Amino acid sequence: xxxxPAWPTVAAEPEEDSTDSRRAAAVHRVRDFLVxxxxxxxxxxxxxxxxxxxxxxxxxxxxxLDGALDEVAAHRPGRVPRLAAFMPSNVLLYSYAxxxxxxxxxxxxxxFRPSSRVKDQMRRLHTLxxxxxxxxxxLTCASQRxxxxxxxxxxxxxxxxxxYANAEQIRARLSPGQLFLFLGSGVxxxxxxxxxxxxxxxxxxxxxxxxxxxxxxxGPDLFSVHESLLDPFVxxxxxxxxxxxxxxxxDPDADFGPIFYESALEDGAQFLARNxxxxxxxxxxxxxGRRLDPTVVVGPEVTPRTHVPxxxxxxxxxxxxxxxxxxxxxxxxxxxxxxALGSSVYGHAPGLVEALRRRTxxxxxxxxxxxxxxxxxxxxxxxxxxxxADGEDVRAEPVxxxxxVAAHRPGxxx
Numbered sequence: 363x364x365x366x367p368a369w370p371t372v373a374a375e376p377e378e379d380s381t382d383s384r385r386a387a388a389v390h391r392v393r394d395f396l397v398x399x400x401x402x403x404x405x406x407x408x409x410x411x412x413x414x415x416x417x418x419x420x421x422x423x424x425x426x427l428d429g430a431l432d433e434v435a436a437h438r439p440g441r442v443p444r445l446a447a448f449m450p451s452n453v454l455l456y457s458y459a460x461x462x463x464x465x466x467x468x469x470x471x472x473x474f475r476p477s478s479r480v481k482d483q484m485r486r487l488h489t490l491x492x493x494x495x496x497x498x499x500x501l502t503c504a505s506q507r508x509x510x511x512x513x514x515x516x517x518x519x520x521x522x523x524x525x526y527a528n529a530e531q532i533r534a535r536l537s538p539g540q541l542f543l544f545l546g547s548g549v550x551x552x553x554x555x556x557x558x559x560x561x562x563x564x565x566x567x568x569x570x571x572x573x574x575x576x577x578x579x580x581g582p583d584l585f586s587v588h589e590s591l592l593d594p595f596v597x598x599x600x601x602x603x604x605x606x607x608x609x610x611x612x613d614p615d616a617d618f619g620p621i622f623y624e625s626a627l628e629d630g631a632q633f634l635a636r637n638x639x640x641x642x643x644x645x646x647x648x649x650x651g652r653r654l655d656p657t658v659v660v661g662p663e664v665t666p667r668t669h670v671p672x673x674x675x676x677x678x679x680x681x682x683x684x685x686x687x688x689x690x691x692x693x694x695x696x697x698x699x700x701x702a703l704g705s706s707v708y709g710h711a712p713g714l715v716e717a718l719r720r721r722t723x724x725x726x727x728x729x730x731x732x733x734x735x736x737x738x739x740x741x742x743x744x745x746x747x748x749x750x751a752d753g754e755d756v757r758a759e760p761v762x763x764x765x766x767v768a769a770h771r772p773g774x775x776x
Contacts, residue, residue: 385467386431388495392463393427395494396420402490407455408611409483410622415574416611423459426736430464433737439767442469446509446517448524448532450545451477451623452577454484458491460736461521465763466497469519473500475509477524479623510535519543519767526746538753541771543761548703548722548747549670550730551693552582554595555686558709562727564598566708567678570729572606572656575618576676577626580704580730584670585680586689588709592682596658599678600643603656618676620652626674630654633671633679637661666695690717702744704730723760739765 396403400420407416447461462472476484481503488501502509510532514520519541522529529544536542552570554563571581587595609616621627631647637659638645644657656676664670664681673679683689692698693705694717702721706729707714718724722742725733734740739760741748749758752770 382467385497388497389427389430389463389467391494392459392491393424395491396424396427403455403487405612406483406487406490410452410454410480410611411574411577412611412616412619413614414616415578418573419453419456422734422736423455426456426459427463429735429737430467433464433762434467434764437762437764437768439468439764440771442518442767442771443471444517445469445472445519445521446513447472447474447521448509449474449476449484450523451479452574452579454480454487456736457523458484458487461523461763462499463491463495463497464736465519466495466499468764468767471498471500473502473513473517475502475504475506475513519763519771521545521763533751536751536753540753541767542751542753543763543766544749544751545741545761546703546747547579547672547701548742548744549584549672549693549698549701550580550582550703551584551586551698551705551718552729553689553705553707553709553711553714554585554587554591555707555709555711555714556588556590558591559727560591560594560598563708564595564602566706566729567599568602568606568656570706570731571678572618572676573731575621575654576630576656577622577674580734581673582706583673583679584664585678586664586683586693587680589682589684591709592660592680596642596660596680600658603643603658606656608653608655618656621654621675622652623674624652627652627654629671630673630675630677633673633677634659664689664692666692666698668692670697686711686714690714693718694721698744700744700746703742703747706730738762 404416445465450457462474466472521543522532523545526546533542552567606617607615608618611619634645640659640661642658642660644655646655654675658678660680663683690713699721705718705722706725708727715724739762741760743758745758748761749756750766750770
């Protein structure tokens, strides 16, 4: 993803001395800072992300800021007095743009609480960016209980990124009329069907599953491969993985690095221990060095009762399938429906694609990274993946804050 060469001019120009104009100029200053002098930000992001993932995050953020004015002009969310955000433990810069900078164009006051795992990095990032924008965006390291009491309960819009169970606890404490936006994660199945370009599918599988050493919510937790392609896909995947290079996050040539999140390392190691019989490549775990090598695990055909854990590590959980209709039924049932966010299909499987599109955002012969657009709604229709709640109804649907405010906050839309 690359940035546009100049600040967009499609949106109507506000009066020079208006608040809208000042807010737009502030967001523009951050955009220019990231375009012209991103070295300090990149170095900071490399404390928790690989060199390549940090670069991708900066480019995605620039593109989102480039589209900010047009996004707001398109959805016209109206003024929001107060917004409170629970921030994620990864993609710090990108989430700062999505949940704070762009909403600042129509929100009077914004306050956010960083994840405890990255609060030092988020504090330094906020200080760095706030020097450029000067917007009414406040960071607090209050406990979750204090944050809810002092900032969430009085807020008009609440954004929560994290685990579904935690989101439900927060939502239960809100009042009617408050807009609550939940952004979680999904299974994101990656399907290789008959007719697929196996080499392309394997390369793309690595690109999205090894992104930031697997520590990204778009990474597929399940790879379903037609039995006629299972052996060639696994062989190609393993051959490609053997050429990957390990190194520190600061190494621009490293393909993967240490696991930053302790729980992700432990969860990944436990999965490999339980499924050691299916490991066909990798499997090495070094707890001292926090290293988990890209690992391919081949298991039995998936069923509606199959437990598919969420991986935050470079683990390829691969299963074969025989019948397209049976796979479609499985991937639109039970837990797969609850965690329905995105999916990718390579090859020819029209019935499967049609079924998945009713529940998820689907990409064809490309990964979810190719449609990552910070100015457009994203997600699926699984309640554990994302939802919008207004105190009366809960709607599991793709989320974009400006659009959700315009459509679901009483009196705030066009």
